[in-house]
Amino acid sequence: MSKYAPRKAQLAREFLEKPTPLKGARADREWWEMPVDFHDGNWCFPGKPETLKEIGFPNPRKWAATDEDWQLPDGWQKIIHDGLKERLKKFRSLKLYLDACVRCGACADKCHFFLGTGDPKNMPVIRAELLRSVYRNDFPMVEKILKGFSGSRKLTAEVIKEWHSYFYQCTECRRCSVFCPLGIDTAEITMVARELLNLIGVNNNWILAPVANCNRTGNHLGIEPHTFVQNIMSLVDDIEELTGITVNPTFNRKGAEILFITPSGDVFGDPGVYTMMGYLLLFHHIGLDYTISTYASEGGNFGLFTTNEMMKKLNAKMYHEAERLKVKWILGGECGHMWRVVHQYMATMNGPADFLEEPVSPITGTKFTNAASTKMVHIAEFTADLIKHGKLKLDPSRNNHLRTTFHDSCNVSRGMGMLEEPRFVLNSVCSSFNEMPENTIREKTFCCGSGSGINAEEFMEMRMRGGFPRANAVRTVKKQHQVNALVTICAIDRATLPPLMRYWNPGVAVYGLHELVGNALVMEGETPRTEDLRENPMAVAEEGEDDDA
């Protein structure tokens, strides 16, 4: 027998003592007996009634998670049961995930929310069990007969409160699924649970407001087309001031070769706007024939966090606009969940995009065969290809004031396997790139702690807890290599990592990859560069500096 095998006495003790994830007075109870507690900082505000009415979502009303009565609609149990039944029939993956789990616990300590809170209901296995226990009570015949032994329970209003709490403490990052020996994707269970909750009006305003805005005006903030253009032109002015170069983006131009779509955070928010400036400089540098749409003015898709129908509807505008403008293919900006939708669902959901061509870089001639189905290319791939073919004039020393590390965004790394391209680009545009510890990067990356629409201000304490494992990994490289720049290729990360860093790692700023590309690009006819795109002085490389690259 292996010397590592557990001893007989240990097994006997564990059998008799029954190890528990609960503590103190609750140690001998079952996880579902733990009461649900809502207090300031651990719940997101629900959707406003007017928002729900606008998008036709059920049960619009004023309520709060701290209310005793959540004003659920009449017959809400039937709505949930019917909704689950319908989805079990529609999504075979859901049925598989609900049936296959053997509760081995391999996923338990992989969730950033569990690591940050210690709350057992944040173990992915138990999070899934929140839904599975109800499913088991009503659906599989054998388990139904064995009620009480199978961990099944009745659907009550308390269960709904529990679902609302814990399915909004999951960022759908899928780190747990990497470690699951059966390949169960808890994110898909969370997605279905959120769909079910939306059927009875249990929801999240930080998700539904952007959905309504996107549905109405095309982007999360609901910015009208003329303001959208105005903002980008204002960035064009900034670029001119900093570099002396006038870039010329076009809007809604028919016949352009490429339609460029990016998350609207890049057009409105800090620090996303600096990434947008990087894109504009890059496209000017290579003379790209592209246009930006004021209709498909949002790459992000918060429909993903509500229902698959809403995700499909919001996503469809990309193809509609590509067809209307008669472009050849679509280039997408730095985003996380936008790419989850594009990579995993778009082709079958709204395809085939037979009015578009298989993407070919007009600069290098590279065929992006991986995008043959969606006809949509990620900008990190596009830029990596340009650099690989020597098409960019870069001066990495212009980023010498930055000592960088790279945060793999969950949806791009785990969701679409893009691990090397951003690193290749980053290594080409700066002199100091330092990896975080191995078990916190690439497919094992830790989430920012605020993805999937839970980056609400009122949820800040919980976000700081959930984001701690990521922040802790950044702290390691900050200490070891004096890292001061956390680079990422996701708009949600650019919005959520700055507060996370300000809290846990003051002195580390958050950058988009293409902001650093924009800093490093040597533009023809430029005025001498002294400031980066944030108008911070560019450091001059010091002699003998150790780069740790």
Place this chain on the structure above:
Amino acid sequence: MKSNWQQIPGERKSAILEQWLQSALALFPEKMASGTPTGEALLEGMSMVLDNFDGNGESCGEGINSIARIFAVQPLRPSVALSLFPLLGELIMEKAPASADTRALKARIDAITFEAFDRFLENREKIYQLKVEETRSQLHMLLRSTVS
């Protein structure tokens, strides 16, 4: 004036650190294990406090801040979170020699507790600042054109 910390042998210091860490983990509303990122960060902060216990150096303050920062976002009352520091005094007293100068130790523990209170409050205030800053960042372009 030195407290009794320097008079405690090394192995007892390790025991104090372990007991202090376990007490800190027990404060969490749920089961928090020592091998987690939170547990390890606490251990690091606590080691910094103990290694520099007798001095008023930066490292001790940094350790206090890192502990306070972790607890400031947990659903705990300040009185519960900060009870950790008076507890340290008790643990040290248990392991200190009989001839220990109790007054010096108490004074040091008081100073550390007060500093932890300051850091805890600063971190709570930081949370509220972050909420405001985040809203402003989302509206960066709008505020830029209206404010400037």
